[in-house]
Amino acid sequence: MTYALPTPSEPLNIGTRGSPLALAQAHETRARLMAAFHLPEAAFAIVVIKVTGDQIQDKALKDIGGKGLFTREIEDALLDGHIDIAVHSMKDMPTLQPDGLCLDTYLPREDVRDAFVSPLVGALADLPQGAVVGSSSLRRRAQLLHRRPDLQVVEFRGNVQTRMKKLGDGVAVATFLAMAGLNRLGMQVSQVAIDPEDMLPAVAQGAIGIERRIGDARAEAMLAAIHDGPTGLRLAAERAYLLRLDGSCQTPIAGLAVIDGADLWLRGEILRPDGTAAIAGDLRGPVADGAALGQALAAELLGQAPADFFG
Numbered sequence: 001m002t003y004a005l006p007t008p009s010e011p012l013n014i015g016t017r018g019s020p021l022a023l024a025q026a027h028e029t030r031a032r033l034m035a036a037f038h039l040p041e042a043a044f045a046i047v048v049i050k051v052t053g054d055q056i057q058d059k060a061l062k063d064i065g066g067k068g069l070f071t072r073e074i075e076d077a078l079l080d081g082h083i084d085i086a087v088h089s090m091k092d093m094p095t096l097q098p099d100g101l102c103l104d105t106y107l108p109r110e111d112v113r114d115a116f117v118s119p120l121v122g123a124l125a126d127l128p129q130g131a132v133v134g135s136s137s138l139r140r141r142a143q144l145l146h147r148r149p150d151l152q153v154v155e156f157r158g159n160v161q162t163r164m165k166k167l168g169d170g171v172a173v174a175t176f177l178a179m180a181g182l183n184r185l186g187m188q189v190s191q192v193a194i195d196p197e198d199m200l201p202a203v204a205q206g207a208i209g210i211e212r213r214i215g216d217a218r219a220e221a222m223l224a225a226i227h228d229g230p231t232g233l234r235l236a237a238e239r240a241y242l243l244r245l246d247g248s249c250q251t252p253i254a255g256l257a258v259i260d261g262a263d264l265w266l267r268g269e270i271l272r273p274d275g276t277a278a279i280a281g282d283l284r285g286p287v288a289d290g291a292a293l294g295q296a297l298a299a300e301l302l303g304q305a306p307a308d309f310f311g
């Protein structure tokens with residue numbers, strides 16, 4: 001298929017949310033495309049799209065509709081041609097895309113770990129008995145309560161600055177963020193990375209994915225040039241695992257695949273929302289069989305879960 005590279009008068013329109021992290025991810029995507037095709041910045045336009053999820057800051061995500069709230073408006077803009085590609089945090093993406101769209105390009109993955117952030121306490125293990133910590137993530141909440149039932153977890157939303165202010169105001173002694181977000185923003189907030197053995201990250205944490213219209217030859221060819229193969233193999237396993245678990249915002253699910261020589265090593269954990277039970281497991285298989293590995297691990301964990309497990 002033939003296509004013409006973008007020019008200042010026919011730019012490639014890059015759609016993104018307006019948060020500082022989303023903008024950093026869109027800028028990284030543009031920089032990689034500029035380098036791969038020796039194009040000037042003016043051959044790209046970064047188009048900020050307002051999404052419902054960003055405009056509602058005072059409610060828990062699970063109460064206002066979950067993951068789709070951050071993607072629906074962006075996918076509509078792709079479908080109607082307002083933008084040509086959309087840059088996403090893969091952690092926030094539903095496992096299936098609408099008809100006509102394709103999400104198969106990944107940038108090299110950042111640090112996958114969660115960060116423990118506290119102005120007062122040095123590390124997760126040092127939290128005093130009964131400490132109040134802030135998190136709006138069902139997964140982190142369930143994982144924390146499973147290992148430390150004494151902790152009190154309070155709702156914490158908003159950007160990094162908002163959360164740091166809440167910590168300064170004494171609303172909680174610690175909070176949790178993705179290392180990837182802090183690294184991409186170049187932020188230092190006394191973060192300490194948590195070993196995945198202690199807190200297994202969310203599926204796709206630290207990965208940026210780029211979505212496009214099926215049949216757009218220009219976008220397809222350009223994205224192929226910046227795709228990171230190893231990240232794609234890892235995400236294939238993690239997303240197949242999530243899909244088989246029917247993961248939604250309501251379900252505490254963790255999962256992480258790493259490449260180990262010729263193998264993919266996939267770990268998973270599912271939890272009761274209140275942390276009173278957790279089921280964990282892991283599987284190894286050839287790197288190219290990620291999707292089968294993901295489905296198999298999900299089936300294994302589901303097979304151990306009682307009917308009422310997800311509450």
Ligand SMILES: NCc1[nH]cc(CCC(=O)O)c1CC(=O)O
Nearest residue numbers: 089091177178180181205206207
């Ligand atoms: N759910 C919000 C979200 N989506 C992606 C990231 C961080 C970056 C990433 O994991 O790629 C975050 C914030 C956080 O968990 O601290």
